[in-house]
Amino acid sequence: MNSYIKFADHLSIATGKAFAWCIFILTFGTVFECFMSFILNTPTLWNFDFSIEMYGALFFMAGAYAVALQAHVRGDVFYRLLSVRTQAKIDFVLYFLFYFPGIAALAYKGIEYAGEAWHARETSWNSPAQIQIYMFKTLIPLAGFLLLIQGVAEVFRCVIAMRDNKWPAREDDVEETEKKLIKQKN
Numbered sequence: 001m002n003s004y005i006k007f008a009d010h011l012s013i014a015t016g017k018a019f020a021w022c023i024f025i026l027t028f029g030t031v032f033e034c035f036m037s038f039i040l041n042t043p044t045l046w047n048f049d050f051s052i053e054m055y056g057a058l059f060f061m062a063g064a065y066a067v068a069l070q071a072h073v074r075g076d077v078f079y080r081l082l083s084v085r086t087q088a089k090i091d092f093v094l095y096f097l098f099y100f101p102g103i104a105a106l107a108y109k110g111i112e113y114a115g116e117a118w119h120a121r122e123t124s125w126n127s128p129a130q131i132q133i134y135m136f137k138t139l140i141p142l143a144g145f146l147l148l149i150q151g152v153a154e155v156f157r158c159v160i161a162m163r164d165n166k167w168p169a170r171e172d173d174v175e176e177t178e179k180k181l182i183k184q185k186n
Contacts, residue, residue, distance in 0.1 A: 001156040001159065001160060002156075002160075002168065004152070004153060004156060005153045005156050005157060005168060007153075008068070008149050008150050008152065008153035009068045009150075009153060009170065009171045010171070011064075011146070011149060011150075012064035012065050012067065012068035012146060012149070012150045013065055013068055013069070013171055015061055015064060015065065015146060016061065016062050016064065016065025016066075016068075017065075018061075019057055019058055019061035019062060020058070020062070022054045022055070022057050022058040023058060025054050026051055026054040026055060026058070029047055029050050029051055029054065030047075030051065032044075032047070033047040033051075044129075045127065045128050045129035046127070046129040046131055048127060049124045049126070049127045049129060049131040049133070050131065053131070053133065053136045056136060056139070057136065057139055060139045060140065060142075060143040061139060061142075061143055061146070063143055063146070063147050064143070064146040064147050064149070064150040067147065067150045067151070067154060068150055068153070068170070068171065069170065069171070070170065083165070084161050084165050084166055084167055085161065085162055085165050087161070087167075088157075088158040088159075088161035088162045088167075089158070089162060091154070091158045092155060092158040092159070092162070095151060095154060095155050095158070096155075099151050099154075100148070100151060103144055103147045103148050103151060104144075104148065106140065106141075106143070106144040106147070107141050107144025107145050107147075107148060108141075108144075110137075110140035110141030110142075110143075110144050111141045113137060113140060113141075114134070114137040114138045114140055114141055117133065117134035117137040117138075118134045118137075118138070120134070121134055122134045122137070
């Protein structure tokens with residue numbers, strides 16, 4: 001179980017970091033558009049769709065990264081007061097009730113959705129540039145499969161936590177300033 005958790009975490013984190021470069025590309029595209037529009041007075045036809053695709057790619061492919069680092073939104077006002085074993089039991093049940101059905105539906109229907117887009121060589125309907133978006137739609141099932149892989153790792157974490165009454169360690173990456181300050185204080 002631990003080797004699978006490590007594999008899933010590395011895959012999710014590497015994918016999240018790779019797609020984080022979309023922010024840089026998105027920023028470059030926005031600066032380029034501002035330059036073209038306001039300095040040269042010749043706005044582009046493609047930049048709006050381009051920025052939507054870059055932001056969408058970042059959003060889709062950062063999902064497993066967020067799950068791996070527990071960066072997702074959680075209402076933990078009461079949850080954090082519970083024992084580790086109880087937290088793990090709750091998480092275990094919730095993964096099977098909500099997470100896996102939703103993510104499986106995303107992956108399954110995403111394959112169909114992306115397949116139809118590839119078959120039709122779909123282009124953007126809201127832009128005169130008619131940018132091809134079928135490749136972008138491939139990220140939907142890909143994100144679903146990455147989330148499924150990471151979800152299995154999270155279930156394994158729950159099993160280990162129920163057994164050992166201690167959560168397995170997570171990979172270190174970017175931390176919030178508040179957490180870093182607490183660590184420095186201790």
